[in-house]
Amino acid sequence: MPDLDQGGSRVARRSDSLKIPLVRSTDEDGWLMTYLDVITLLLVMFVVMLAFSGGPSGIPGSSKTPETVQASAAPASDPEPAVAPGTAGPALDPMAAFAGEALRFLQEAGLAEQVDVVLQEGGVNLRIGSEILFASGTATLSNDGMSQLEKLVPLLSETDYQLMVAGHTDNIPISGPRYPSNWELSSARAGSVVRLFESQGISPARMQATGFADTRPLARNDTERGRARNRRVELVLQPPVDNTDS
Numbered sequence: 001m002p003d004l005d006q007g008g009s010r011v012a013r014r015s016d017s018l019k020i021p022l023v024r025s026t027d028e029d030g031w032l033m034t035y036l037d038v039i040t041l042l043l044v045m046f047v048v049m050l051a052f053s054g055g056p057s058g059i060p061g062s063s064k065t066p067e068t069v070q071a072s073a074a075p076a077s078d079p080e081p082a083v084a085p086g087t088a089g090p091a092l093d094p095m096a097a098f099a100g101e102a103l104r105f106l107q108e109a110g111l112a113e114q115v116d117v118v119l120q121e122g123g124v125n126l127r128i129g130s131e132i133l134f135a136s137g138t139a140t141l142s143n144d145g146m147s148q149l150e151k152l153v154p155l156l157s158e159t160d161y162q163l164m165v166a167g168h169t170d171n172i173p174i175s176g177p178r179y180p181s182n183w184e185l186s187s188a189r190a191g192s193v194v195r196l197f198e199s200q201g202i203s204p205a206r207m208q209a210t211g212f213a214d215t216r217p218l219a220r221n222d223t224e225r226g227r228a229r230n231r232r233v234e235l236v237l238q239p240p241v242d243n244t245d246s
Helices: 003-017 031-052 067-071 094-109 141-158 182-199 223-229
Strands: 114-118 123-129 162-169 207-211 232-238
Touching: 031 182, 067 094, 094 123, 094 141, 123 141, 141 162, 162 182, 182 207
Parallel strands: 162 207
Antiparallel strands: 114 123, 123 232, 162 232
16 A cells, blocks of 8 residues: 555656646556656657757757858858959959959058059049158159159059059149149149159050149148148059040
């Protein structure tokens, strides 16, 4: 009889934990204890299998989130090769490609801090501060300025793009026998750059020199910082114009 009491106690405890109503045990329902043991074993097996499988995404403790699963399942694809114009597939804009090439060139040449690369409509603009190239109020290239420009020659020589050298000043008026105004000063500075490039082997037929004085400012001229930005030389490269008859 004590054995029966102990068995009944186990059934009662498991019935409480599993929220199963307890009824008085008889010889006919002695299967209940065996049934509860089977259910418990199945539950334990399910938990163990779920743990070994890593668990579904979103379950706490799961080793993979939906993002990592997707990333690991998708094979890495090689980047699309650039396609030359006129061939099948997307073509890279030649000026955008040249702008990227110019950025890499400037970084390798140590000029990334001195020259800005600006991709603009119809061309690429290499922008250089005048303080690097000229002393204040003059159009004579400094030694450092000539050295910086000479480093750009390999980049400019590898294309047949037209090169417009544009001089820009701030709005502080100047006057003198050599440069009566900023128009003459900006034009003379552009001319000095063109002459240096010509001496380095760049065809003069590709180049032109233009002075804009203070008519195209990048910043306000009411601060020294703004005026310094406006004093600059720009090397604008554009595709050659096709003048042949169609």
